[in-house]
Amino acid sequence: MLKDITLGQYFSGDSALHRLDPRTKIILVLIYVVTVFLAKNLFSLTFLLVTAIVLVALSGISAKIVLRSIKPVMILIIFTAVINIFLTTSTDAPLINWGVIKIYKQGIVNAVFMIVRILSLIIGSSVLLTYTTSPITLTDGIERLLKPLKKLHVPVHDFAMMMTIALRFIPTLLEETDKIISAQKARGAGFDSKGLVNKAKAFLPILIPLFVSAFRRADELAVAMECRCYRGDEGRTRMRVLKYSSKDAVAFAFSVLFILVVVLLNGISTALAI
Amino acid sequence: MSKLTLENVSYVYSPDTPFEKEALSNVSIEFKENRITGIIGHTGSGKSTVAQLLNGLLKSTSGRVLLDGQDIFEKGSDVSKVRFRVGLVFQYPEYQLFEETVWRDIAFGPSNMKLDPNEIDRRVRSAASFAGVDEELFEKSPFELSGGQKRRVAIAGIMAMEPDIIVLDEPAAGLDPRGRDEIFNGIKKWRDSHNSTVILISHSMEDMALYADDIIVMKDGKVLTSGTVDQVFQRVDVIKQSGLDIPQITAVTEELTKRGLIDGNGIYTVDKAYEKILEALKER
Amino acid sequence: MSEFIKLENVTFDYSAEEQNGQHHEAIKNLSLSIEKGSFVAIIGHNGSGKSTLAKLFNGILVPTNGRVTVDGMDTSNEDLIFDVRRRVGMVFQNPDNQIVATTVEEDVAFAPENLGVEPSEIRHRVDQALESVKMSEYKEHSPSQLSGGQKQRVAIAGIIAMQPECIIFDESTAMLDPQGRKEVLETILKLKERGMTVILITHYMNEAVNADRVVVMNGGSIEMDGNPREVFSQVEKLREIELDVPQVTDLAYRLRRDGFELPEGLLFEEETIGALMKLFERGK
Numbered sequence: 001m002l003k004d005i006t007l008g009q010y011f012s013g014d015s016a017l018h019r020l021d022p023r024t025k026i027i028l029v030l031i032y033v034v035t036v037f038l039a040k041n042l043f044s045l046t047f048l049l050v051t052a053i054v055l056v057a058l059s060g061i062s063a064k065i066v067l068r069s070i071k072p073v074m075i076l077i078i079f080t081a082v083i084n085i086f087l088t089t090s091t092d093a094p095l096i097n098w099g100v101i102k103i104y105k106q107g108i109v110n111a112v113f114m115i116v117r118i119l120s121l122i123i124g125s126s127v128l129l130t131y132t133t134s135p136i137t138l139t140d141g142i143e144r145l146l147k148p149l150k151k152l153h154v155p156v157h158d159f160a161m162m163m164t165i166a167l168r169f170i171p172t173l174l175e176e177t178d179k180i181i182s183a184q185k186a187r188g189a190g191f192d193s194k195g196l197v198n199k200a201k202a203f204l205p206i207l208i209p210l211f212v213s214a215f216r217r218a219d220e221l222a223v224a225m226e227c228r229c230y231r232g233d234e235g236r237t238r239m240r241v242l243k244y245s246s247k248d249a250v251a252f253a254f255s256v257l258f259i260l261v262v263v264l265l266n267g268i269s270t271a272l273a274i
Numbered sequence: 275m276s277k278l279t280l281e282n283v284s285y286v287y288s289p290d291t292p293f294e295k296e297a298l299s300n301v302s303i304e305f306k307e308n309r310i311t312g313i314i315g316h317t318g319s320g321k322s323t324v325a326q327l328l329n330g331l332l333k334s335t336s337g338r339v340l341l342d343g344q345d346i347f348e349k350g351s352d353v354s355k356v357r358f359r360v361g362l363v364f365q366y367p368e369y370q371l372f373e374e375t376v377w378r379d380i381a382f383g384p385s386n387m388k389l390d391p392n393e394i395d396r397r398v399r400s401a402a403s404f405a406g407v408d409e410e411l412f413e414k415s416p417f418e419l420s421g422g423q424k425r426r427v428a429i430a431g432i433m434a435m436e437p438d439i440i441v442l443d444e445p446a447a448g449l450d451p452r453g454r455d456e457i458f459n460g461i462k463k464w465r466d467s468h469n470s471t472v473i474l475i476s477h478s479m480e481d482m483a484l485y486a487d488d489i490i491v492m493k494d495g496k497v498l499t500s501g502t503v504d505q506v507f508q509r510v511d512v513i514k515q516s517g518l519d520i521p522q523i524t525a526v527t528e529e530l531t532k533r534g535l536i537d538g539n540g541i542y543t544v545d546k547a548y549e550k551i552l553e554a555l556k557e558r
Numbered sequence: 559m560s561e562f563i564k565l566e567n568v569t570f571d572y573s574a575e576e577q578n579g580q581h582h583e584a585i586k587n588l589s590l591s592i593e594k595g596s597f598v599a600i601i602g603h604n605g606s607g608k609s610t611l612a613k614l615f616n617g618i619l620v621p622t623n624g625r626v627t628v629d630g631m632d633t634s635n636e637d638l639i640f641d642v643r644r645r646v647g648m649v650f651q652n653p654d655n656q657i658v659a660t661t662v663e664e665d666v667a668f669a670p671e672n673l674g675v676e677p678s679e680i681r682h683r684v685d686q687a688l689e690s691v692k693m694s695e696y697k698e699h700s701p702s703q704l705s706g707g708q709k710q711r712v713a714i715a716g717i718i719a720m721q722p723e724c725i726i727f728d729e730s731t732a733m734l735d736p737q738g739r740k741e742v743l744e745t746i747l748k749l750k751e752r753g754m755t756v757i758l759i760t761h762y763m764n765e766a767v768n769a770d771r772v773v774v775m776n777g778g779s780i781e782m783d784g785n786p787r788e789v790f791s792q793v794e795k796l797r798e799i800e801l802d803v804p805q806v807t808d809l810a811y812r813l814r815r816d817g818f819e820l821p822e823g824l825l826f827e828e829e830t831i832g833a834l835m836k837l838f839e840r841g842k
Contacts, residue, residue: 012698136660168660171702176369182331183370186362187431188354188386205382208372212417217655223618224656227648228669228720229640239667239680317705317735422604448651448732450603450761452800477735480805519736522764522827523805529831535838544808551813551834558838 015060022141044265052123084111157233276438283337312486320495329360361437367428377412383435405430483542507540563592568624586778599766602775616646647717653709663697669720687715707738724755787823806830
């Protein structure tokens with residue numbers, strides 16, 4: 001059923017990663033992502049993967065859950081690897097030569113690099129951010145990080161509020177979609193028509209009620225928010241105060257070290273090559 | 275007319291996940307033809323699951339749902355045909371309206387049955403009159419109507435399929451007393467003129483006392499007791515055990531009976547209570 | 559007791575304010591004042607104007623003619639609108655459409671945050687508000703994991719955290735099951751005990767009987783106004799405008815009509831049993 005899908009899933013906990021300030025985590029993820037693309041040899045990539053695994057251990061989230069989250073992107077990973085293996089050409093002698101199909105050593109190396117990159121990227125960023133940061137804290141973090149943009153008249157608060165409301169209503173609307181589909185099925189609606197136009201038409205009985213309901217909800221929510229004295233971020237305070245702590249400083253120190261190590265490892269291969 | 279039966283039906287939500295939950299366990303129900311049966315129970319008693327099993331929207335984990343003796347999921351049988359024979363009105367059905375006009379919305383079901391246009395028009399008009407939808411509204415957009423009117427249009431949409439059996443999940447939820455009476459009276463009229471079987475899902479003993487012929491009380495995915503309204507109201511203790519509220523008048527007459535003042539077990543209408551008390555007072 | 563909300567010759571004409579296609583019932587030249595600390599139930603069928611009245615109390619709607627004041631502040635004065643809304647909170651019908659945040663405690667914090675309350679004070683208010691609706695253990699839950707009754711209690715906590723002097727319940731129990739209705743009603747009664755002014759818009763008579771005062775709306779004006787016994791004893795008049803009366807009230811009314819000596823306007827089971835027992839004793 002639709003409601004089994006969980007968007008931006010969060011696993012509550014009290015690990016070191018959970019306790020970091022969301023702003024720190026957002027910055028760390030950005031650093032991590034950049035580093036993943038900086039890494040260009042076996043040493044630095046291995047280091048990245050090890051870092052990702054260490055992060056999983058730090059988060060206290062079971063490896064099983066992490067592996068399950070990779071499943072949906074497995075096809076993508078395999079596809080990229082295969083393309084790399086078959087389409088890379090090199091001046092070396094091919095390892096395998098079957099007429100049209102030639103596989104070079106470089107191709108296999110590229111494929112392995114690609115797999116490690118994607119895996120580190122997914123594991124690292126989800127463990128650092130989505131798994132260990134509740135949506136509301138994440139939104140808070142984004143809002144406060146982008147605060148300087150307010151001076152440029154970017155409606156940062158409004159975007160954050162929009163995100164919060166969207167996150168709040170995703171489960172409600174998914175449940176509602178389920179219900180509408182069942183109700184229309186009970187009236188004999190078929191969703192297996194042929195042809196694009198007919199297919200689109202078949203979905204109108206679901207889409208129209210869903211939109212009407214979403215607008216009605218929006219209307220009612222707006223009135224309810226007004227009744228609770230909402231007037232944008234004018235004079236607004238927050239219950240949860242974000243404060244950088246020593247933990248965040250440690251995290252930043254580690255990330256600087258992390259960049260240094262990657263750059264160094266990148267250097268090793270150049271040194272070895274010479 | 276058609277006969278609907280649940281045979282040792284169990285239903286498990288999200289099997290093999292941490293959210294696994296047994297909604298029904300080994301339930302057998304035989305719905306009597308041409309009668310209004312009320313299925314009542316607390317939220318989570320399994321009553322809404324029963325509704326969706328009856329027309330094949332859900333498939334039982336074990337056991338069978340039989341329509342005229344035939345398993346609705348038997349190989350070769352077409353479940354969508356079952357849905358035309360067993361009409362299901364969901365809770366808050368007004369949220370399923372989508373067409374440009376009221377007429378077209380009521381006609382959605384019959385159109386899916388591929389009936390000819392004259393027959394569709396006849397059915398729409400007939401269903402509208404039972405559900406209490408004025409023909410003046412036919413060309414209006416369903417979204418312009420009041421809440422009560424929308425509800426009646428949605429119910430007409432199922433009645434227009436002229437099913438042998440009609441299942442309604444809390445058809446009066448959220449309506450005021452007037453709206454509630456209009457809906458239930460329409461359903462009664464429909465049953466009388468079509469000889470069809472009606473199944474009402476409800477959590478109000480008071481409503482069911484007034485509008486149902488038979489009652490099935492459910493709790494924790496099982497049938498606690500069933501019978502005619504009179505029979506079920508004889509077992510007030512069982513009703514209380516299911517966590518449902520008994521009507522005020524039943525509570526009062528039970529107490530008076532317990533004290534030996536009147537002979538009034540299982541009274542559920544003010545008329546009857548008045549009659550019994552008057553009788554007892556005159557005897558003194 | 560002092561006047562808290564005051565309506566003077568208020569007319570509300572919906573043609574003047576057709577917001578977003580929302581339909582409002584009219585109010586005709588209505589005057590009413592609500593005392594501080596009182597518990598007022600407003601009943602009437604859909605379209606009687608009771609929901610429009612609710613929205614006039616805290617300035618969501620502004621009268622076309624006449625004046626509404628809250629604690630002396632005119633609701634049409636836009637500079638004072640947040641002062642009005644802070645004092646008069648409102649809980650709506652649909653539990654889903656009034657919860658803003660993704661966790662219970664964040665949602666309860668919403669109003670004090672809007673009002674610019676100090677973070678530590680917000681924390682304190684949120685904890686207290688959740689405690690008073692008995693939802694503390696759910697503070698980190700997501701709203702979608704809660705039952706209807708629990709969601710409504712969270713919504714009430716969200717209003718309590720604003721520290722209003724009055725809370726309006728606009729059919730807040732209409733979409734709930736009996737269990738949820740009971741939970742919400744208990745919460746309301748507790749608020750009233752602690753001195754909160756409560757305005758309860760409902761069409762459930764068994765909720766209205768708990769009030770100090772019942773106002774019956776019909777066709778945009780006040781049809782009846784008095785304590786529950788006075789109002790509900792007028793059974794014929796309530797029937798005329800298609801409203802229910804509690805079953806025991808109806809029973810006592812019929813017996814009184816036959817000349818039996820019963821107190822006027824019985825509302826609850828216990829007192830009715832007592833009164834009937836006395837009647838039987840006298841008959842001996």
